Amino acid sequence: MIEVKNMVKKFGFKKVLDDVSFTAEKGQITCLIGVNGVGKTTIMNAIMNLTPINGGxxxxxxxxxxxxxxxxxxFIPDAITMLPQMKIGEAMEFMSDFYDSWNEARANDMIDFFRLNKNDRINTLSKGNTAKANLLMGLALDVDYVLMDEPFSGIDMFSREQIANVFTSHLIEDRGVIITTHEIQDIEHLIDKAVLLDNGTVYRSFDVEELRENEGKSIVDVMREVYQG
Amino acid sequence: MQLKFNTRDPVYMQVIRYFKTQIATGVLEPGEEIPSRREIANMFKINPNTAQRAYKEMEEQGLIRTERNFPSKITRDESVIQHVREELVVTAVNDFVDAIKPVNVPLDELLDLVKQKYAGADDQKGGALDD
Structure with missing residues (x-):
């Protein structure tokens, strides 16, 4: 389980995260939801220790x-971190040198799953294929938790479907996932838990099936209440 | 297979409803093997935990049977299947009555119309093959 407890983050005098707490369980998909600038990426950066936190x-x-x-x-950031002139195959070698948990068989599996070509250079890939290559680099690691920052942004609908398929496949299996997205419609039926952020704090977090069962509301219904109400 | 889920009903209940319809209409036969939970999650693009929950619920309701290490199968219990069929009919009729009630049509007139449409629906099915 990933536990974020009372996290505080300031940029200068500006408090961007104030007392943020939530948990993400293994075997579940937790979605961080919030409008731009609410601190979703900062939370992910903090979990990866890429940015210092001021409390919690x-x-x-x-x-x-x-x-x-x-x-x-x-952590799968919203832009690929491999060098653009590398071929996909070379980027895979790089990852394999760098991480003990690199799983070559799963990486090759994903090449097929996404229909990518190892000999393509990253800077020649379309936006959709770049996103897929980026996912490949992260998901091929045998780790218990996966953080994905906006895996769907700026990607055509068929690629989005292909990426959404990852969540129901063996590529995720029993891992814990934290994902941020604007395109909630793509994964509304795929997530277990939603954490709604507003003004740098957790407005509400809930089990999405329970919400449907007890309140007859969709995730978007609750989002409207929070962000437009 | 594409199944359009609505966003406000619990997904596991929508999955169960789907299976009930398939059982009631005879698309899934008694004793027939059904896909695994993971396959269902993949087919319907839903959370594997949700698929798991739907299967668990269906087992409790006696709709499917799962023996260790074997694929789940549709029940052979005729009374369960009969019950599912009745449930489906009652739900559909209730929906229909709820929709038509505010219109205030005399019952006889309504029943005639229903009979006409009901027969017509069969004709249309047959006719569709011609064009």
Whole structure:
């Protein structure tokens, strides 16, 4: 389980995250929802220790962040981090050198799943295929938790469908996923839990099936209440 | 297979409704093997935990049977299947009555219209093959 407890983050005098708490369980898909600038990416950066926090705790399986946690969690940012002149195959080698948890068989599996070509250079890929290659680099790691930042943004609907298919496939299996997205419609039926952020804090977090069952509301209904109400 | 889920009803209930319809209409036969939970999640593009919950619920209702290490199968219990069929008919009739009630049509007139349409629906099905 990833636990974020009372996290505070300031940029200068501006408090961007104020007392943010939520949990993400293994085997579940947790979606961070919020309008632009609400701090979704900052939360992910903080979980990966890419940005210092000014208060609160982040625990992964009960442990504070340390160098070993990087073999437990993978972060798939919204833009590919591999060098653009690399071929996909070379980027895979790079990842394999860098991480103990790299799973070559799964990486090759994903090449087929996404119909990518290992000999293509990253800077020649379309936006959709770049996003897929980016997902490949992250998901091929044998880690318990996957963080995905906006995997759907700016991508055509067929590629989006293909990416959404990842969530019901063996590529995710029993891992814990934290995802941020604007295109909630694409994954509305795929997520277990939604965490709604507003003004730098958690407005509401809920089990989406429970919400439908007890209140007869969709995620978008609740979003309207929060952001337009 | 594409199944359009609505966003306000629990997805697991929509999955159960789908299976009930398939059972009631005989598309799924008694004793027939059904896809695994993961396959269903994949087919319907839904959360695997939700598929799991739907299957668990269907087992509790006696709609499907799962023996260890074997695929789940549709029940052979005629009374369960009969019950599902009745439930489906009653639900559909209730929906119809709810929709037509505010219009205030005399019952005889309504029943005639229903008979006409009902027969017509069969004709249309046959006719569709010609064009």
């Amino acid at each position: 705790d982040i625990l992964i399986d009960g442990q504070k962040l340390n160098k070993h946690t990087y073999e437990k969690v993978t």
